[in-house]
Amino acid sequence: DNVASQLKNPVVGKTVFIDPGHGDQDSGATGYGLLEKNVNLDIGKRLNSKLYSAGALPVMSRTGDTFDSLEERVNKGAKAKADIFISVHANANDNNSANGTETYYDKTYQSANSLKLAQNIQPQMVSALGTRDRGVKTAGFYVIKYSQMPSVLLETGFVTSPIDSNILKQSAKKDRLATGISKGVSSYFK
Numbered sequence: 001d002n003v004a005s006q007l008k009n010p011v012v013g014k015t016v017f018i019d020p021g022h023g024d025q026d027s028g029a030t031g032y033g034l035l036e037k038n039v040n041l042d043i044g045k046r047l048n049s050k051l052y053s054a055g056a057l058p059v060m061s062r063t064g065d066t067f068d069s070l071e072e073r074v075n076k077g078a079k080a081k082a083d084i085f086i087s088v089h090a091n092a093n094d095n096n097s098a099n100g101t102e103t104y105y106d107k108t109y110q111s112a113n114s115l116k117l118a119q120n121i122q123p124q125m126v127s128a129l130g131t132r133d134r135g136v137k138t139a140g141f142y143v144i145k146y147s148q149m150p151s152v153l154l155e156t157g158f159v160t161s162p163i164d165s166n167i168l169k170q171s172a173k174k175d176r177l178a179t180g181i182s183k184g185v186s187s188y189f190k
């Protein structure tokens with residue numbers, strides 16, 4: 001059954017580039033004992049494993065606590081000839097009442113497909129985490145602006161929010177999140 005369902009999955013054979021944001025000396029956002037770089041890597045590794053099990057060919061920009069420039073991340077995605085590019089981040093705000101999950105895309109390259117990818121992933125993240133739905137938005141973040149394949153940047157939750165940081169500390173929630181993102185990727189390729 002597992003093999004049969006795997007072969008039917010439209011993600012089979014697709015190269016999915018996973019970019020866990022920040023790393024090494026660049027912690028990214030911090031809050032409630034969380035370093036964004038670690039949250040991103042944890043989720044990215046889980047996503048890598050879910051996609052691999054589904055028959056995709058995931059490639060990660062980093063698999064440890066290392067740092068690549070934004071340009072290097074874009075170059076790695078291009079070199080991998082990725083079908084899609086997913087950057088994983090967590091959010092921050094000076095106001096700790098800001099919370100929720102959002103997905104960004106950019107209109108420079110593959111605008112329609114990037115939007116479609118964002119729309120497939122965003123509701124899956126919200127339902128996996130039970131966070132507030134902040135929706136799909138546009139912004140010219142470097143890695144999604146310069147990646148020429150369909151690309152999205154996921155803001156999984158706010159490390160500066162007591163609500164979201166509690167969620168992002170739980171392995172079970174991060175695993176459900178990875179499953180949700182993987183489902184969203186599959187439905188994008190349907």
Ligand SMILES: [Zn+2]
Nearest residue numbers: 021028089090
């Ligand atoms: Zn970030």
